[in-house]
Amino acid sequence: MECQICGHFCQISEGKTGKCRMQTCANGILHERFADKYLALWPSAIETVPFLHYTPGGRYLLLSTLGCNLSCPGCVSHMLVDDPDLIAGALLKADPDEILNQVRDHSCLGVIFCLNEPSVSFHTLINTAKTLKKEGLLVGCASNGCMESPVLRQILPYLDMVNIGMKGLSDDVYRTCGSPCGVKQVLDNIKIIHDTRIHLEVSVVFEARREHEITNLARHLSYLSAEIPLHIMRFIPFNGADNDCEPAPDDAEKLVTQCKTWLNWVYLFNTPGTYNLSSYCPDCKTLLIERTFYGPMGARLTNRIYQSECTCGRTIPVFGEYYRNDGYEPRFRGGYRTSVLLDMVSGTLNQLGIYDKKVVSRVLVQILSGDWLEKLQTFFATPEGYIEYIRTLGQFADTQDLVHPLLGFYTERLEQITKFVTNLRHPRVFCALSHPYLASYPDKMEVALAARAGGDVLNYQISYTESRPHPLSREEFMALQPEIILCLGMGISDTSDFLHHCHIEGLLAPAIETEQVYCIPKKYPVSGIRWILALEYFANLLHPEIIRFSLEEDEKYLNTLLNDIQTNQTNTRI
Structure with a gap:
């Protein structure tokens, strides 16, 4: 039979599917x-x-x-x-x-x-x-x-x-x-x-x-x-x-x-x-x-x-009424964020050596059921939450014993950094997404990592949240007076881009004057299985006089842990 929905004109025989598989x-x-x-x-x-x-x-x-x-x-x-x-x-x-x-x-x-x-x-x-x-x-x-x-x-x-x-x-x-x-x-x-x-x-x-x-x-x-x-x-x-x-x-x-x-x-x-x-x-x-x-x-x-009509008399071609939408959609429901989440979970499973389609399918289906999308939003907000996320994936995939060494490394480093920074002065830190007026939400992982690394994180003091998404004003940013700015996310390539935005807006703050603005290297992502390296990177930046983690050595160690997990997964399947 020929499907005529699109120009592939798939010839579909009994029990088979066309190119779209639908x-x-x-x-x-x-x-x-x-x-x-x-x-x-x-x-x-x-x-x-x-x-x-x-x-x-x-x-x-x-x-x-x-x-x-x-x-x-x-x-x-x-x-x-x-x-x-x-x-x-x-x-x-x-x-x-x-x-x-x-x-x-x-x-x-x-x-x-x-x-x-x-x-x-x-x-x-x-x-x-x-x-x-x-x-x-x-x-x-x-x-x-x-x-x-x-x-x-x-x-x-x-x-x-x-x-x-x-x-x-x-x-x-x-x-x-x-x-x-x-x-x-x-x-x-x-x-x-x-x-x-x-x-x-x-x-x-x-x-x-x-x-x-x-x-x-x-x-x-x-x-x-x-x-x-x-x-x-x-x-x-x-x-x-x-x-x-x-x-x-x-x-x-x-x-x-x-x-x-x-x-x-x-x-x-x-x-x-x-x-x-x-x-x-x-x-x-x-x-x-x-x-x-x-x-x-x-x-x-x-x-x-x-406003649908300008003061000059020009109208904007918008159909229908304006609706003030104060409703709050959970982060992984709405728009393309759900598909991005599925990609994240699938990627984590692969990094843990889980490639079997039946296992991956079982985990993804479970994640999509019940209130797991809301739970993951909480898991991805803190280091402790991410540890629980890995533990949960291990349970869903019946491989919880294999991830214990990784969880142990996470926990050990967290405790070590907490001990280091407890009695230190915490510099004023602002986490931004590519632009000085676009703050990271207070419940994002980078904000939690900056706080755990010993920063007085200013994002907790502002009203910019997912339910109130308007950018900061110039006055709101100037009132923060951050000593260190951590910027990340799509749309930023290096520190000079961020400082360029600051100069265009005429912004003044200690971090800008001393150029204590840092774009997080892509090899130290704040989300995903390597978040612990981002935490160490933050700690090194905020307290260089006390903390000097060897990121290169810890990256090698983390790779060894992941390789061991993947090898053990393979041996278990055999």
Whole structure:
């Protein structure tokens, strides 16, 4: 049987699947493998999808199935698409009526299919959308736009908004992603959506040295309308992608300016501290809607500044009402953060020598069940929590005895550092994400590590939290007067970048004057199994007169521990 959803036109024989692994043939008829089943099924603000010009702040039930008809290098959702069977056991069954009930229970405006390609679950999408539209609710989707045009035309009558995520503006890029079509078909589908008068936003991945593709896309979209919002997704190398493909934040900021030659509303994602997530009047540059960074491919309203019409008379093309969304989504529910979490857990299992797909699947399914997503948020916030996380994974994988030496090393170093710093003066430390106004949340691991390393961590004194995400003001930063600044996260390459931001803003603080600003080396990550090295690095920085850990030696020792665990895992399987 031939599947006609996309241009792969997979010939699917009895009991087999196509390229996306979501369609199968049974008794000579094509079926969805996981009809009415979802991995993600929770409420979130629309900006996490993202949509920026449609019911701002509105709460929607996010729906994610599994699978995709592309295989893009560095995909943030690769855990949902590369091997769907790995996490299929965690799928939640919910027919259209049950989805309708959940929308009402959570006081949502409607649903949005996102995180993976919705068209691979074509019948689930259509049936659910029909049910919700009958009840006057809103339906949207984020798609790669690579479905066949007749399929798109069947879906559009039941959609209110669409975000088409483009991979670039060349057939070479689409071939690299294993696309069933070239860029022309995606552009044709964008025109179909625009001509149907459905709300349209376009996202595009920006890889280093591909500025010309993005500016050409902006020019092409302007022929349809200069009012189409364009989201530039600065490439972040997830899933082992080439680090050289990540463009510098300054290059991405310049690209936004170039694209505004053609389009009025251009936004920059995956760049903490950028002002280009907010909406400014194209005529007089007045700030109209303020947004801030909110994880991979996500944004969030600060709820401080919102106006749909500028004082100069220019209106912003936003559909629907503004909703002040003060709701708080757990960190690993909403937007692409769930897929990032699954990648983190899978990576930890691999570092512990656990590669068996049945074991990995069992652990991931257990993590996705119950309240484990909320528990992991707590685990990842402190050293003690991370120790409990490793212990829990060992229990889930039935290998708890093998991780004891690693846990012993963690515990010994923690106790040693605590003893060292107890009676020392604690310098005033500020943890920032790439920009002086973007503080690390107080419940993040880097903040806990800085405190355990003997710092008086200022992040505990400010109101910047995930439920109150607006950046610091200049006055708030100046009041902190940090002696040491630790900066980390996407969008920062070295200390000079951070100091450059400080000088542009005219900031004064002891850390800036003495250049006691440190970008955390990538080889000492604050999250993940090597966090103990980051703790030692912090302790060396904060108390160089007392503490001098040999990071090179401890890195070798940690590698030996991990190698021993992996070897023992192999011997156990044999």
